[in-house]
Amino acid sequence: MIPNSEKLKAGDEVLFSGTIYTARDQAHKRLAKAIANKKKLPINLKGAIIYYCGPTATPKGKVIGSCGPTTSSRMDEFTPLLLKAGLKAMIGKGSRAAEVSRAIKKYKGVYFLTYAGCGALLSKYVKRAKLVAYPDLGPEAIYKLEVKYFPLIVGIDSKGRSIYEK
Amino acid sequence: MRIISADKIRKAVSDLCIKANLILREDALFALKQAATKETNKKAKKILRAIIDNASIAESEKLAICQDTGMPVVFLEIGQDVKITGNLIQAINRGVESGYAKGYLRSSIVKDPLFRGKPGYTPAVVHRDIVEGSKLKITVFPKGFGCENKTQLKMFKPVANIAEIKKFIIDAVKAAGPDACPPYVVGVGIGGTADYACLLAKKALLRKIQKGLSPKGALPELERELLSEINKLGIGPMGLGGKTTALGVNIETYPTHIAGMPVCLNISCHALRSATVIL
Incomplete structure (x- = not known):
C-alpha cells in the first residue's frame, strides 16, 4: 500500500518500502484474461503495486539480478481493467496513453517512474524476491518483491496529472 | 589458409556476451560523465549520476547493466584466408548460451515471433562480412528492445x-x-x-x-x-x-x-x- 497516495503530485519523489509485484506483457495478458473470465487471480490485486519488470537471472549470493523498469506503454491496453479490479499503483518508465491517465484518475491510482536503465542500481533496494505465478514465462513470471527505500518519481498522480505534460 | 576452430569462436563469444552486458562501453561512460558535468537541470543531473553509479555497480558486482540483456546481435568480419573448422553458427549460439548463463543474463528470446513460448538465450542474429586477410573479428552487440x-x-x-x-x-x-x-x-x-x-x-x-x-x-x-x-x-x-x-x-x-x-x-x-x- 502507498500511504497518502492521493496527496502525491506528479513530479514528487518518493522512497517506497513494502511489497511490489513484477508483471509485464505476457503476465498482463493472462491477468486480463483471468479477470474477463472471472477466474481467480494468482495475486490479490486489491491495493497492489505492479512493477513492469523482467529481472535477469539471480547471481549466486544475491537476492535478485538486474531489475530495472520496462517500457510502460506496452501495458496500456490492460491497465484500465486492472485498475478497475483493484490495482493501486504501477512502476515503470515512459509515457502512458490518455485512457490510462483517465483510469488512474477514476480509480485514484498512481503511476510511478523509477530510474530507467539502472537495473543493477535498483537491485540494491530489493530485500526479498519470490516467484509467485506463471513460472513458465521465465523472466516474465510474477515475482513478489520486498523493497526498501525504492526510489520512485510520481509520473501520473491520482488527479490524472502527468509529469510529461507540463 | 589460417585455421580457427569453432570451439575457439564459441569461447570468445561467451566472454564477449559477459563483457558487453556487464561493462558499459568506455565511450558511452565518457559521454555520460561529460553530460553530467555540463547538465544544468537538477533532476537531469541526478538521473545522469544514477546512470553512472549503475554502471559502476554493474561492473564491480558483476550484474547486468540493464535487465534487458538484449537480443544478441553478432557481427563477424571473416578474413577470406581464414578456414573455420566446425560449425560456425552453432558455435556462436553455444557461445551466447554459455555466456548468458554464466553471466546470469536474461532469457529474452522466444523461438517463435508469432506464437512466442518460454524465452531462452538464442538464436543470435548473426551478420557476416567477408573481408581481406586472415583474421576473424567478432563483435557482440546485445540490443535492448x-x-x-x-x-x-x-x-x-x-x-x-x-x-x-x-x-x-x-x-x-x-x-x-x-x-x-x-x-x-x-x-x-x-x-x-x-x-x-x-x-x-x-x-x-x-x-x-x-x-x-x-x-x-x-x-x-x-x-x-x-x-x-x-x-x-x-x-x-x-x-x-x-x-x-x-x-x-x-x-x-x-x-x-x-x-x-x-x-x-x-x-x-x-x-x-x-x-x-x-x-
Whole structure:
C-alpha cells in the first residue's frame, strides 16, 4: 500500500518500502484474461503495486539480478481493467496513453517512474524476491518483491496529472 | 589458409556476451560523465549520476547493466584466408548460451515471433562480412528492445534535401520521447537498399560516440548539427527535461539507386553495450 497516495503530485519523489509485484506483457495478458473470465487471480490485486519488470537471472549470493523498469506503454491496453479490479499503483518508465491517465484518475491510482536503465542500481533496494505465478514465462513470471527505500518519481498522480505534460 | 576452430569462436563469444552486458562501453561512460558535468537541470543531473553509479555497480558486482540483456546481435568480419573448422553458427549460439548463463543474463528470446513460448538465450542474429586477410573479428552487440522498438525506416525521394532528412531523424527521436531510456545514441543509415540502410543504422552504433569523428567534412558536420538540435528538444534523461537528450549521433552511408534514398534510424538507450575481439 502507498500511504497518502492521493496527496502525491506528479513530479514528487518518493522512497517506497513494502511489497511490489513484477508483471509485464505476457503476465498482463493472462491477468486480463483471468479477470474477463472471472477466474481467480494468482495475486490479490486489491491495493497492489505492479512493477513492469523482467529481472535477469539471480547471481549466486544475491537476492535478485538486474531489475530495472520496462517500457510502460506496452501495458496500456490492460491497465484500465486492472485498475478497475483493484490495482493501486504501477512502476515503470515512459509515457502512458490518455485512457490510462483517465483510469488512474477514476480509480485514484498512481503511476510511478523509477530510474530507467539502472537495473543493477535498483537491485540494491530489493530485500526479498519470490516467484509467485506463471513460472513458465521465465523472466516474465510474477515475482513478489520486498523493497526498501525504492526510489520512485510520481509520473501520473491520482488527479490524472502527468509529469510529461507540463 | 589460417585455421580457427569453432570451439575457439564459441569461447570468445561467451566472454564477449559477459563483457558487453556487464561493462558499459568506455565511450558511452565518457559521454555520460561529460553530460553530467555540463547538465544544468537538477533532476537531469541526478538521473545522469544514477546512470553512472549503475554502471559502476554493474561492473564491480558483476550484474547486468540493464535487465534487458538484449537480443544478441553478432557481427563477424571473416578474413577470406581464414578456414573455420566446425560449425560456425552453432558455435556462436553455444557461445551466447554459455555466456548468458554464466553471466546470469536474461532469457529474452522466444523461438517463435508469432506464437512466442518460454524465452531462452538464442538464436543470435548473426551478420557476416567477408573481408581481406586472415583474421576473424567478432563483435557482440546485445540490443535492448525498448529502444529497438523505436526504429524507423523511410524511403525518401532522390531529390529530398538535407532539411527533410534532419526533420525525419529529429521527429523519430521525439517519437521515442521518454520511453526508450534517454539520453539516446542515434544510429542512422543512409543509402543502399531498405534492408541495407537498417543494417548501416545498427552498425553506426558500433562506432565510438563523438570521439571517432574527423573534425572536418559534411557528414561529421551533419552529425554535430543533429546532436545539437536533438539536445534542444528538452526531452532529457528519463524524459524529465534537461539538455541531455542524446549522447551522440552516428551516421553511416552507402551508395544508392538513382530513384531513391533510404534512411533508417536505430536508437540505442544510454546503456550502449558492445564488445569486440579479433582472433
